[in-house]
Amino acid sequence: MNTETDSSPGLRLMELVDLLTRHAQPMALPEVVALTGWPKPTVHRMLAQLEQGGWLVREPDGRRYAMATRLLRMAEAALSNSAQQGVRHAVLRQLVAEVGESCNLTALSGAEVVYLDRVESAFPLRLELRPGMRVPAHCSASGKLFLAWMGARQRRTVLDGLVLTRYTANTLTLRESLEAELEAIRRDGHAVDAEEFVEGLVCVAVPVFAPGQRTVRCALALQAPAARMALAQARLQLPRLEAAAQALARTLG
Template identity: 35%
Template structure:
């Protein structure tokens, strides 16, 4: 993601676009960052980058720790993110159903949407004893090797699917990862037939899941839910059989709850569409 931003920064979006790219760059570090570190990753001239960082800090979008000289996301940005989460996200209406599903299954539940061909995790609810996994609310993950990602990809119209597939890296994360478009398309066809997707240790070793898309009444992809556990490909079938009933009920409940929330039909068909 950071590489793509570096390539795009000098050309796209004018001043506002460049400022947003700077925020993305800071976020990509996952920790407070020094200006020199940011400069090393940015394609912007030093003077331009410094001016944008100072403007963002002055507007409360970034905050500078004077003792360490490091920049981090500012409180104003956090407030805006919270408003976006509550007003333009499936997460608030889905939250009670996510929690109920986690309670019923005793396993970690994820809620996600597609963002530019990738998975954006909106919510995660885990039993207290559940081991940690890569996913967390606000994190971006791959679509081609995660249960939620494949569940959503499988139900995109062909034009949106083609755009989303062009965004996939097909990096091999584990021996089970699908690493080319043909193999993924075959898996997506099977997902459409049976109505649910699997992650059979494809993203993280020892992590398996079953996932279903959340679809509008018109069949448009709103998001996806998954039930995740630590196990092996061999044990995935048993976990899925136990989880499919509660997962289907949760997906249907979220879809009904989204009727009063979601954007008009046709605006959420694929990655990167109007949100």
């Protein structure tokens, strides 16, 4: 950013919020100053204003600023509202028509996955999850995908505060086991839910990257009853999921 700008103080704050959300990781004052090129006292004052307003929160080290729940909820609402209309929803509908099972678009909110959009299959046997609903990160394909693509420091912070609640016999409740799976997800490029959250339900998820970056903005997932589509069969749909994820990435701008 330029050190000189005609932006009003309110627009300056929005520009700062935009920068922090695009970098998707906690940042210290010197890092923000270096990225904006703005005077240190100005940046310090703006960060303090955003923290006081509940938009940012300090990390435990007291130095770095992270997105607070208020800012995360606003981002979720913006994504959800746009996802309900237009191109993104059309991509989901087309994907469901191709694979024959329910598909969804999700984002990470703290240690939970929030549904931004979802298209159900035509079958009567299905689990209906509406936009806005949340599921745990450690036992959902999308959640594990987000965890796997975090930076090491951010992932460690999230895992330190994560309660690995058991939902089924397949839920990963040992941190060592979860971390080993996260490494495999990063290597393989996709994640699965092998009946870990709901017994009898399987899921495969792929990342939706920010354009021109390797930052995961959303996750795209296929979800199906294991009785109708075994996990091995769901994995065969990965090429279709990845193609749809690329189409969705182009809509993020």
